[in-house]
Amino acid sequence: MAAEFEQLVTEFERFQSGIRNVDERFAGLGAMRQQLSELRAGASSPDGGVTVVTGPGGAVLDVKFTDAALAKGPQALSAALMATLREAVGEAARRQAVLVQEHLGDDHGLVDQVLETQAEAFGTTVEEMRSKLAEETPARERPAAPDDFSEERVLRPSDDAAPPPAPPSTGGSAGDTFLKNLFDEED
Template sequence: MSAEFEHLVAEFERFQAGIRSADDRFAGLGAMQQELAELRASASSPDGGVTVVTGPGGAVLDVRFTEAGLAKGPQALSAAVLATLREAVGEAARRQALIVQEHVGDDLGLVDQVLETQATAFGTTVEELRAKLADEPPRTAAEDFSEERVLRQADAAPPPPPPPPAGGDSAGDKFLRTLFEEDD
């Protein structure tokens, strides 16, 4: 019965470790959600006459004009606004992809997908967009979960079982002892 009890204790502690791991992953998701909610990206026209600020999902939060930008005339101003909007929304999408990749890993190739889609849509190259991504200022976050995994790979081995308890006074031992004492 002692070997069976030790096996049950080891299984229970492995279960507890799995719960702690899931809790850690969900904490990372909360941080990711917060980072996404706080996301801001901006772009300015080449002459600085138009500035667009976007948020999560490319939502337009602000559009600013300088006097020089307004003096361009309707067609030139419209073209500058549209080009600057595209750039700011593209930057927001790239940053979002980076945030998600940092938290869930690169199994999906999300950043590459975004860069390829934008290269096609904007008539540029993936390399040019990747350079912009490298030039963008780094995010500041309260915690760094970039090494945390949220999605498991299908072929990943399960974590090794915890070593058997040395003193027999772990929380799992106490729980199982209480459980067995009630049955007697």
């Protein structure tokens, strides 16, 4: 009876740990939403005459022209504006993909999909797009405090987290079997 009780306590503690883990990961959704709402990306034309700032989803937030850009005429201004818009929107999409991937994990290769799509659209290589991404995205440090979960992934544990140890199997009662089936992560 004592062994069965110990096993039930172990299962219950494992369940509580799983609940805390989910709570912690979902708490990160607010941080991700905040980071996405604050996302800004910018690009300037090679001559600096056109500057575009974009936000989440590639929304255009600001467009600036220099007097020299305006003096080049409508065709040149239009071409410079469109090229600069593409760059700024592309950068916003790359940054947004990185933020989402940081929080949700890399199960679907989101950043790689964005880079492949942009490479095809811009007529360049994935490696060139990846180098742009590396230039645009500053390296983030992991939090030093173990209680700070703001940089943790949201929908699945981080890769370096070990799964909880399985409780020892002792044959068990119907209650034990019920708990094992209830909390079996493979279902």
